[in-house]
Amino acid sequence: xxxxxxxxxxxxxxxxxxxxxxxxxxxxxxxxxxxxxxxxxxxxxxxxxxxxxxxxxxxxxxxxxxxxxxxxxxxxxxxxxxxxxxx
Numbered sequence: 222x223x224x225x226x227x228x229x230x231x232x233x234x235x236x237x238x239x240x241x242x243x244x245x246x247x248x249x250x251x252x253x254x255x256x257x258x259x260x261x262x263x264x265x266x267x268x269x270x271x272x273x274x275x276x277x278x279x280x281x282x283x284x285x286x287x288x289x290x291x292x293x294x295x296x297x298x299x300x301x302x303x304x305x306x307x308x
Contacts, residue, residue, distance in 0.1 A: 239267040
């Protein structure tokens with residue numbers, strides 16, 4: 222299982238209606254985080270669980286779902302998190 226697969230598996234707890242995960246690691250070649258093995262991702266996720274939540278709360282939900290991956294395997298994660306009503 223790839224890191225991207227594991228990220229998507231863990232985010233399933235949020236029951237996303239849409240999820241797009243893009244590995245941007247190659248764009249950061251030579252960056253300190255890239256040398257240490259950390260990956261750079263862009264995430265777009267739409268889930269009813271985000272309804273009524275502000276941006277910080279949504280990001281915390283995502284970080285909680287990803288757990289130790291945020292400290293070990295993911296160096297950077299750019300997030301766009303929306304509820305279905307915001308599409």
